[in-house]
Amino acid sequence: MTEKANPNFETHLNKMTTALSILELSKSYKTKTNGVKLAVNQISLECAPGETFGFIGPNGAGKSTTIKILTGVIQPDSGHAYIFGKDIRNPQSRQGVGYVPENPYLNDSLTPFDILSCTLQIHGSKPEQPAKHIMHWLEELDIAQVSKKKIRSFSKGMTQRTAIAQALCINPKLLILDEPLSGLDPIGRRDVIQLLNKYKEQGGSIFMTSHVLYDIEQLADNVGFIKDGQLTINPLANNQQTLRVKTRGIQALSGAQQTSHNIWERTIDQQGLSTYVAHATTLHHTLIEITPENRLSSLF
Numbered sequence: 675m676t677e678k679a680n681p682n683f684e685t686h687l688n689k690m691t692t693a694l695s696i697l698e699l700s701k702s703y704k705t706k707t708n709g710v711k712l713a714v715n716q717i718s719l720e721c722a723p724g725e726t727f728g729f730i731g732p733n734g735a736g737k738s739t740t741i742k743i744l745t746g747v748i749q750p751d752s753g754h755a756y757i758f759g760k761d762i763r764n765p766q767s768r769q770g771v772g773y774v775p776e777n778p779y780l781n782d783s784l785t786p787f788d789i790l791s792c793t794l795q796i797h798g799s800k801p802e803q804p805a806k807h808i809m810h811w812l813e814e815l816d817i818a819q820v821s822k823k824k825i826r827s828f829s830k831g832m833t834q835r836t837a838i839a840q841a842l843c844i845n846p847k848l849l850i851l852d853e854p855l856s857g858l859d860p861i862g863r864r865d866v867i868q869l870l871n872k873y874k875e876q877g878g879s880i881f882m883t884s885h886v887l888y889d890i891e892q893l894a895d896n897v898g899f900i901k902d903g904q905l906t907i908n909p910l911a912n913n914q915q916t917l918r919v920k921t922r923g924i925q926a927l928s929g930a931q932q933t934s935h936n937i938w939e940r941t942i943d944q945q946g947l948s949t950y951v952a953h954a955t956t957l958h959h960t961l962i963e964i965t966p967e968n969r970l971s972s973l974f
């Protein structure tokens with residue numbers, strides 16, 4: 675596509691400074707009953723360099739469809755997207771972009787070492803000592819010991835680790851991650867979150883989906899909530915933090931639920947906290963804990 679053919683050319687020029695920008699992107703599918711399903715409905719968003727954008731929404735909301743468009747797997751019906759100012763219709767835009775798909779498919783006759791080696795070549799990435807560089811990333815993902823084993827013998831978690839090493843080894847200018855933590859055990863999840871935070875600290879940009887909202891809250895600077903193909907940016911921006919208060923006592927507390935014997939829990943906003951705790955104390959309750967509620971979960 676030429677610049678002149680793009681009706682949003684002026685906006686496009688402004689987007690040269692963003693890691694990712696999406697402008698009124700739409701995609702529909704034909705349904706089995708000859709109908710049309712609008713999977714992505716005129717969505718627009720921006721992810722600045724060095725920013726992590728969390729892209730969340732329920733099953734079937736349009737997340738993977740958006741990611742497939744960005745990664746060139748499918749074409750949009752209309753709209754535009756740019757990676758560091760390059761139109762995604764140009765495959766060059768994806769040079770230097772690390773991608774972890776949902777359920778990564780890796781050629782199972784290859785080894786992690788082969789896969790990272792091919793990936794470096796495809797992206798024109800030329801580390802000084804390629805073998806050492808590859809082993810560094812396999813060590814970071816804790817799969818160095820199986821670097822020469824074929825993927826076909828791997829568990830889901832090991833395959834996922836290989837896909838993440840593959841995305842990171844090119845020193846990516848942008849990471850596009852579709853459920854990157856799925857299939858990982860708790861230690862693996864913690865390690866990968868640490869790696870992603872390190873990548874962020876070094877100025878990396880991330881566009882990611884996750885059903886684990888806690889992970890998004892840990893990593894994302896901005897959040898987009900998509901439902902039925904429609905996107906809301908930072909849906910909780912003006913909401914107050916809510917808190918979960920747990921107390922122990924015999925008497926019932928108004929608004930609280932008894933979750934086990936003599937244990938009472940209630941979600942409350944910050945403003946109401948002191949009154950509620952004072953009320954609980956009057957009724958001889960002991961405060962057990964106050965924890966921040968996962969605010970994003972309230973969107974679902």
Ligand SMILES: Nc1ncnc2c1ncn2[C@@H]1O[C@H](COP(=O)(O)OP(=O)(O)OP(=O)(O)O)[C@@H](O)[C@H]1O
Nearest residue numbers: 703704711713731732733734735736737738739740
């Ligand atoms: N190839 C396809 N053909 C027809 N419909 C499709 C196709 N791919 C996705 N859809 C439909 O488009 C909508 C969006 O699907 P998509 O996979 O983008 O959702 P998602 O947000 O990634 O969901 P999940 O969280 O379950 O992965 C859904 O209604 C889905 O059934």
